[in-house]
Amino acid sequence: MSQTVKALLELRDLILSGELPPGEKLSELPLVEKLGVSRTPLRMALVKLEAEGLVEVTANGGYAVRGFTETEIFDAIELRGTLEGMAARLAAERRPEGKRERLAEIRDCVGALDTLIRRHRLSGDDFYDYVRLNERFHTELIALSGSRVVQRAVDQIMTLPFASPNAFVFVQSELPESREILVIAQEHHRAIVEAVAAGEGTRAEALAREHSRVARRNLEIALNTRQGFERVPGASLFRLAAAV
Amino acid sequence: MSQTVKALLELRDLILSGELPPGEKLSELPLVEKLGVSRTPLRMALVKLEAEGLVEVTANGGYAVRGFTETEIFDAIELRGTLEGMAARLAAERRPEGKRERLAEIRDCVGALDTLIRRHRLSGDDFYDYVRLNERFHTELIALSGSRVVQRAVDQIMTLPFASPNAFVFVQSELPESREILVIAQEHHRAIVEAVAAGEGTRAEALAREHSRVARRNLEIALNTRQGFERVPGASLFRLAAAV
DNA sequence: TTTTGAATTTCTGTATACAGAAAATTTGAA
DNA sequence: TTCAAATTTTCTGTATACAGAAATTCAAAA
CATH class of the missing domain: 1.20.120.530 (GntR ligand-binding domain-like)
Known part of the structure; x- marks a missing residue:
């Protein structure tokens, strides 16, 4: 399994389990440490999660967990x-x-x-x-x-x-x-x-x-x-x- | 404008204009040269184009232009x-x-x-x-x-x-x-x-x-x-x- | 001539270093 | 104490180097 897929699966899991709550800013460095992958595959995973709709881009670059009404x-x-x-x-x-x-x-x-x-x-x-x-x-x-x-x-x-x-x-x-x-x-x-x-x-x-x-x-x-x-x-x- | 956005726009243009025809394999190095951006933003753009549906992943890694029946x-x-x-x-x-x-x-x-x-x-x-x-x-x-x-x-x-x-x-x-x-x-x-x-x-x-x-x-x-x-x-x- | 195996090249996936911008903190003055 | 400015730190975006896998090429033998 590639690091990108690993990051994607683990991130999705963190979001759906609530460990990363809606509105939470997704800074890359802490996530790199948490997931054990480098920034490159992590960023790929974030782009994919944005396409999925679980994550949204914030005003000044970066991503945040999306909440749903x-x-x-x-x-x-x-x-x-x-x-x-x-x-x-x-x-x-x-x-x-x-x-x-x-x-x-x-x-x-x-x-x-x-x-x-x-x-x-x-x-x-x-x-x-x-x-x-x-x-x-x-x-x-x-x-x-x-x-x-x-x-x-x-x-x-x-x-x-x-x-x-x-x-x-x-x-x-x-x-x-x-x-x-x-x-x-x-x-x-x-x-x-x-x-x-x-x-x-x-x-x-x-x-x-x-x-x-x-x-x-x-x-x-x-x-x-x-x-x-x-x-x-x-x-x-x-x-x-x-x-x- | 970021390099990622530049790569995304130019790639989309190449695809829609037909310069990159359906089935065409999108090797990164030639595209890097053509677009004048490095591989990192190019790959980001490819992931986004895949989410858009203009591009699809091929069997052994890599992307190709998608055709439509x-x-x-x-x-x-x-x-x-x-x-x-x-x-x-x-x-x-x-x-x-x-x-x-x-x-x-x-x-x-x-x-x-x-x-x-x-x-x-x-x-x-x-x-x-x-x-x-x-x-x-x-x-x-x-x-x-x-x-x-x-x-x-x-x-x-x-x-x-x-x-x-x-x-x-x-x-x-x-x-x-x-x-x-x-x-x-x-x-x-x-x-x-x-x-x-x-x-x-x-x-x-x-x-x-x-x-x-x-x-x-x-x-x-x-x-x-x-x-x-x-x-x-x-x-x-x-x-x-x-x-x- | 064709086929098989080895060597070489190419390509993707990943890590990392660096630059510039944004944010946070500290320092100084009112 | 509070506000403003300056400095420091942090963070994202980008380029690039490297490793391993895949594809290709080449050579040799049948």
């Missing part, structure tokens, strides 16, 4: 929903190479999720499997669009951890209505695939958008409980108006 | 339409700080476009003014959404010059149906502002999306004529299946 977090989720909606619509409207195979693949994924959710009590391992399958569903959906351009845009917004479809699954798992939410989300999954297969672009898009609102709802719940809030990935990046 | 170009335009649609919907649905002033601003812009288009013959200067006003309209629309997240996503896709709303204006200006296209695009502008002002989110979104199809139509025309093709910004980046 509540609205920005909601917008990031909504943007993901919009992009997944576009992907779903394109998937439905187009006949790209290998669409049959991809559809079989995503149906398989939805089937596995079905099996999982039918269990009455979900163990910790089950939840881990759910996260994996859920991520696979979203990855496959984007792949089904066959659009590299959409792929890039989705990857971009997903660098914000709270924009990920799995961001709030662990919060959700502790709610009394957890099971109902899983059932609803799964119905979205099923219907999206159905719409894509049938070439129903508008329906596929609307469903993918609505599906992202599950994440939004979970976030709203999480923001109202301290232990929920702390479980959200990248929670330290939040700059909330009302103290939590 | 016809589908990717259409997708880029469609993605811009989708993002502007989201922006228009948010602008319609929300009441952000300073929305009144922003609406007045964009109405002013639409008014200026109206005056311009009413002229029977558009001079070269007129077209230049049109490009400026058209760009201002699109900038203002994004600003009206009040969403930094959407702003970033739009900026990202707009780094591809053929995704810009003005990409095909000059091609269009030489078509017999040029005037009709301007009238149609202007009706879109007018109706988008009307919908945003009235809080009609769905209508605003649909119109902004359809508006991007003007660019697509112009591109399709441009791709069928050699002199049209050559006038498209970033035309050298196209990797078309059928030779042009």
Whole structure:
């Protein structure tokens, strides 16, 4: 692994874990010492993190950790929903190479999720499997669009951890209505695939958008409980108006 | 201006002008000589260009100029339409700080476009003014959404010059149906502002999306004529299946 | 003539030294 | 004590040297 990649991964980790809080100035020399790499790869990593949006340039040169308002977090989720909606619509409207195979693949994924959710009590391992399958569903959906351009845009917004479809699954798992939410989300999954297969672009898009609102709802719940809030990935990046 | 910015601007120019064609390997030493900067700022610029999407990493380290298929170009335009649609919907649905002033601003812009288009013959200067006003309209629309997240996503896709709303204006200006296209695009502008002002989110979104199809139509025309093709910004980046 | 292996060159990734600008600190005067 | 100026320190941006890997070239043998 190159030093640049090492610096990138470790810096991202320091930021998302909250060790480097929002607004924190990222002076190079202290970071060089902390990460054990020289300034050259460190600066490369900072440029990449700026492109990702986790870090911003300050007025007089240098970088600082970026903070996110509540609205920005909601917008990031909504943007993901919009992009997944576009992907779903394109998937439905187009006949790209290998669409049959991809559809079989995503149906398989939805089937596995079905099996999982039918269990009455979900163990910790089950939840881990759910996260994996859920991520696979979203990855496959984007792949089904066959659009590299959409792929890039989705990857971009997903660098914000709270924009990920799995961001709030662990919060959700502790709610009394957890099971109902899983059932609803799964119905979205099923219907999206159905719409894509049938070439129903508008329906596929609307469903993918609505599906992202599950994440939004979970976030709203999480923001109202301290232990929920702390479980959200990248929670330290939040700059909330009302103290939590 | 820093050496990094200099390298970034000059490299971007070399790529968009076609002097560095798609697939061209970007070896550092020749570029250092050509640009007159050292390797450090050059590499910074390459990282930024990769984030922009104009350049891609090759298998064994190093960068190459990225080429775009016809589908990717259409997708880029469609993605811009989708993002502007989201922006228009948010602008319609929300009441952000300073929305009144922003609406007045964009109405002013639409008014200026109206005056311009009413002229029977558009001079070269007129077209230049049109490009400026058209760009201002699109900038203002994004600003009206009040969403930094959407702003970033739009900026990202707009780094591809053929995704810009003005990409095909000059091609269009030489078509017999040029005037009709301007009238149609202007009706879109007018109706988008009307919908945003009235809080009609769905209508605003649909119109902004359809508006991007003007660019697509112009591109399709441009791709069928050699002199049209050559006038498209970033035309050298196209990797078309059928030779042009 | 072709193929294989060795030698050479080229290229990228990294560390570091240096310069100029910005920030912080200290010193001197009111 | 407080403010201003000057000095020192710190920090970023840049150039460059070096190491290791990859690619290329060349030579020799089949």
